[in-house]
Amino acid sequence: MRAWPGLAAIWSQRRIPLAWLLLTRQPARLAVALAGISFAGILMFMQFGFRDGLFDASVTVHKLFDADLVLLSPRSSSSVSMAGFPRRRLVQTLADPDVAGITPVHWNLVIWRNPKDLSTRSILALGFEPGDPLFTDPGLTPKARVLNQRGRVLFDELSRPEFGPVAEWFRAGRTVESEIGGKRVRVGGLVALGVSFGADGNILTSSETYLQLLPNTPTGSIEVGLIRLRPGADPALVMKRLKDSLPKDVNVFTKQGFMDFEKDYWRSSTAIGFIFTLGAAMGFIVGCVIVYQILYSDVSDHLPEYATLMAMGYRLSTLLGVVAREGLLLALLGYLPAYAAGQGLYALVRSATRLPVYMDMPRAVLVFSLILVMCMGSAGMAMRRLGDADPAEIF
Amino acid sequence: MVEVEGLCHWYGAGEMRRQVLQQVSLTIQPGEVVLLTGPSGCGKTTLLTLVGALRQVQQGQVRVLGQHLNDSSRKQRQQLRRRIGMIFQGHNLLRCLSAEQNVQMGSDLLPNLSYRARRDQAREWLRAVGLGDHLDKLPHGLSGGQKQRVAIARALAAHPRLLLADEPTAALDKQSGREVVDLLKRLAREQHCAVLMVTHDPRILDVADRLVQMEDGRLMAARVPEPEPAA
Numbered sequence: 068m069r070a071w072p073g074l075a076a077i078w079s080q081r082r083i084p085l086a087w088l089l090l091t092r093q094p095a096r097l098a099v100a101l102a103g104i105s106f107a108g109i110l111m112f113m114q115f116g117f118r119d120g121l122f123d124a125s126v127t128v129h130k131l132f133d134a135d136l137v138l139l140s141p142r143s144s145s146s147v148s149m150a151g152f153p154r155r156r157l158v159q160t161l162a163d164p165d166v167a168g169i170t171p172v173h174w175n176l177v178i179w180r181n182p183k184d185l186s187t188r189s190i191l192a193l194g195f196e197p198g199d200p201l202f203t204d205p206g207l208t209p210k211a212r213v214l215n216q217r218g219r220v221l222f223d224e225l226s227r228p229e230f231g232p233v234a235e236w237f238r239a240g241r242t243v244e245s246e247i248g249g250k251r252v253r254v255g256g257l258v259a260l261g262v263s264f265g266a267d268g269n270i271l272t273s274s275e276t277y278l279q280l281l282p283n284t285p286t287g288s289i290e291v292g293l294i295r296l297r298p299g300a301d302p303a304l305v306m307k308r309l310k311d312s313l314p315k316d317v318n319v320f321t322k323q324g325f326m327d328f329e330k331d332y333w334r335s336s337t338a339i340g341f342i343f344t345l346g347a348a349m350g351f352i353v354g355c356v357i358v359y360q361i362l363y364s365d366v367s368d369h370l371p372e373y374a375t376l377m378a379m380g381y382r383l384s385t386l387l388g389v390v391a392r393e394g395l396l397l398a399l400l401g402y403l404p405a406y407a408a409g410q411g412l413y414a415l416v417r418s419a420t421r422l423p424v425y426m427d428m429p430r431a432v433l434v435f436s437l438i439l440v441m442c443m444g445s446a447g448m449a450m451r452r453l454g455d456a457d458p459a460e461i462f
Numbered sequence: 463m464v465e466v467e468g469l470c471h472w473y474g475a476g477e478m479r480r481q482v483l484q485q486v487s488l489t490i491q492p493g494e495v496v497l498l499t500g501p502s503g504c505g506k507t508t509l510l511t512l513v514g515a516l517r518q519v520q521q522g523q524v525r526v527l528g529q530h531l532n533d534s535s536r537k538q539r540q541q542l543r544r545r546i547g548m549i550f551q552g553h554n555l556l557r558c559l560s561a562e563q564n565v566q567m568g569s570d571l572l573p574n575l576s577y578r579a580r581r582d583q584a585r586e587w588l589r590a591v592g593l594g595d596h597l598d599k600l601p602h603g604l605s606g607g608q609k610q611r612v613a614i615a616r617a618l619a620a621h622p623r624l625l626l627a628d629e630p631t632a633a634l635d636k637q638s639g640r641e642v643v644d645l646l647k648r649l650a651r652e653q654h655c656a657v658l659m660v661t662h663d664p665r666i667l668d669v670a671d672r673l674v675q676m677e678d679g680r681l682m683a684a685r686v687p688e689p690e691p692a693a
C-alpha cells in the first residue's frame with residue numbers, strides 16, 4: 068500500500084460494502100440468483116457455440132482446397148447438393164493469362180458400408196486426378212499415389228466413428244475393405260480432413276475410381292473446378308473477367324466466396340442459425356426474469372432499511388449505486404461458473420460431435436456482455452422500486 | 463437550534479384534506495431535552511418529520527440548525543438530515559450488517575475520515591452504549607434493548623447537533639426502556655446535542671428538561687416535569 072499513496076487514499080475512503088453484504092448475508096437467495104445467471108450463461112454459450120461451430124464446420128473441407136478461384140454449377144446450393152457442370156468450362160479458363168493451373172474435382176455423397184458391423188451411412192467422396200494438386204497441404208501428394216490403382220480410397224481418420232474402426236485397422240496393418248454403392252473399395256491410406264454438418268466423414272479417390280463408384284455421372288461433368296492464379300494476380304479481377312467470358316452455366320467464386328456461399332446456405336436456407344440464436348435469446352430472457360425477480364424482491368424486502376438510510380441523510384444516488392453494485396456482483400459471480408461449465412461442455416461437444424467448438428475470446432466477451440446487460444438492466448428496473456422508499460413513512 | 467413558528471400541515475387533497483397541525487410554535491435550545499407527549503393521532507410524529515426535514519413544509523416557518531426549511535429542495539433536506547440524528551420506534555437497523563457495521567453506516571456520513579478512523583469511532587460508540595462485547599453480532603442476535611442502544615450509537619456516530627426520537631421505548635419493557643432513555647440523555651448531554659423525543663410512555667417523562675403537550679394538532683402549555691416520586 069505504501070508504494071501507491073493514491074491507492075491507499077482511495078482504500079481509506081472506502082465505505083461498508085453494503086451491496087456485497089446484502090447479497091452474501093442471504094446465501095440461499097444468492098445461490099438461486101447465481102444458479103439462474105449461470106444457467107442463462109451456459110445456455111447462451113451452448114447455443115452460440117453450436118451456431119458458430121456449425122458455420123465453421125460447414126467449410127472444414129472447403130478451407131483445405133488449393134485454389135484462388137472456384138467454379139460451381141449455378142444449380143449447386145451447398146456441399147450436400149452439388150450439381151455437375153461441363154468440365155470444358157474449367158479448361159476454358161486456362162485461356163486467361165493469369166490462370167496458372169486447374170484441378171477438376173468430383174464431389175458427391177455416397178453410401179459407405181461400415182466394414183465392422185456392415186451398417187451403411189452417407190460419406191462425402193471427392194474424386195480428382197491423383198497427380199493434380201488438391202489441398203494446400205503438400206502431404207497429400209505422396210499419399211495420393213496409391214489412388215492410381217483402381218478401387219483405392221484415402222479415408223479421413225477424423226470421420227465419425229459410425230463409419231467403422233477404419234483408421235485403427237489400417238494402422239494395425241490390416242487390409243481394410245468396404246463397399247460403396249455395392250462396389251468393393253480398399254483403403255489405401257489415411258488423411259486428416261475433419262467432419263462438417265453436411266458430411267460425417269470424407270474419402271478421397273481418383274477420378275477413375277469415382278466414376279466407377281458413381282456410373283451415372285455424365286461424361287465430362289464435374290462438380291467443383293479449382294483454379295490457381297499466377298502470383299500477384301488479383302482474384303477479384305480475374306473472377307470478373309471469367310464471369311464475363313464464360314457462359315452462364317457456371318458460377319465463379321473466390322475461395323472466400325466459396326466458403327461464404329456454403330456458410331450462407333446453412334445460415335439462411337436452413338432454420339439452424341435462427342434456432343440457435345433464438346435459443347440464446349431464450350437463455351437471455353430467462354436470466355433477465357430471474358435476476359429481476361431476485362433484485363426486485365431484495366429491494367422490496369429492504370425498503371424500510373433503504374428509507375432509514377435516506378432518513379439518515381444518505382443520497383438516493385448512493386442507494387441506487389448499492390443496487391447497481393448488486394447487479395454488477397451478480398454478473399461477475401454468475402459468469403465465472405458459466406464460463407467454466409462452458410469450457411467443459413465445449414470439450415464434451417468436441418469429443419461427441421467432432422465439431423470445431425472452442426471458447427474463443429469474442430464469444431466469451433459476447434456472453435459476458437449479455438450477462439452484464441441482463442444484470443444491470445434488471446438492477447435498473449428494480450431501482451424503480453427504490454423510489455417508493457419514503458423516509459417520512461418510517462416513523 | 464430549532465425554531466418553529468405558526469406551522470400548519472395538511473394531509474390529503476380536496477374533500478379528504480385534513481389539517482393535522484394548527485399554528486404550532488416551538489423553540490428548542492442547544493442541549494435541551496424536550497419531550498413531546500399527547501394521544502395518538504394528535505400530530506406528534508408529523509411535527510417530528512417536519513423538523514427532521516423528512517417532509518416539505520406547507521405553511522409556517524421552520525428553522526433547524528440555522529437552515530430555513532420553507533421551500534427547501536430535496537437536496538437541501540438530505541444535506542440537513544446528515545446533521546440530525548434519528549432514532550425510530552422500531553430500531554430500523556440494517557439486518558445484514560453487524561452492530562459495528564450498522565453504527566459505521568452513521569459515521570460513514572462524516573467527511574474526510576479514513577475507513578479505520580470511522581470504524582474506530584463506531585467501536586467507541588458501541589462501547590459507550592455498553593455493547594463493546596457485541597461488535598460482530600447481527601441485529602437478530604441482540605435483544606430489543608440492545609438493538610435500540612445500537613440505534614442510539616448509530617444516530618450519535620454522525621455527530622448530530624439535534625437528535626429526534628420517536629417512541630424509542632415503545633417496544634421495550636420498563637427496565638430496558640429506562641436504561642435506554644437514561645443513556646440517550648447522558649450521551650446527548652455529553653455531546654451538547656438537543657433532543658426532541660416523542661413518547662406517550664409515562665414512565666420516562668422525568669428525563670425531560672421540558673415537557674410539551676400536544677392535542678388535536680395544537681401545542682398545549684409547556685411545563686417542567688416534577689421529579690419522579692421516590693418509590
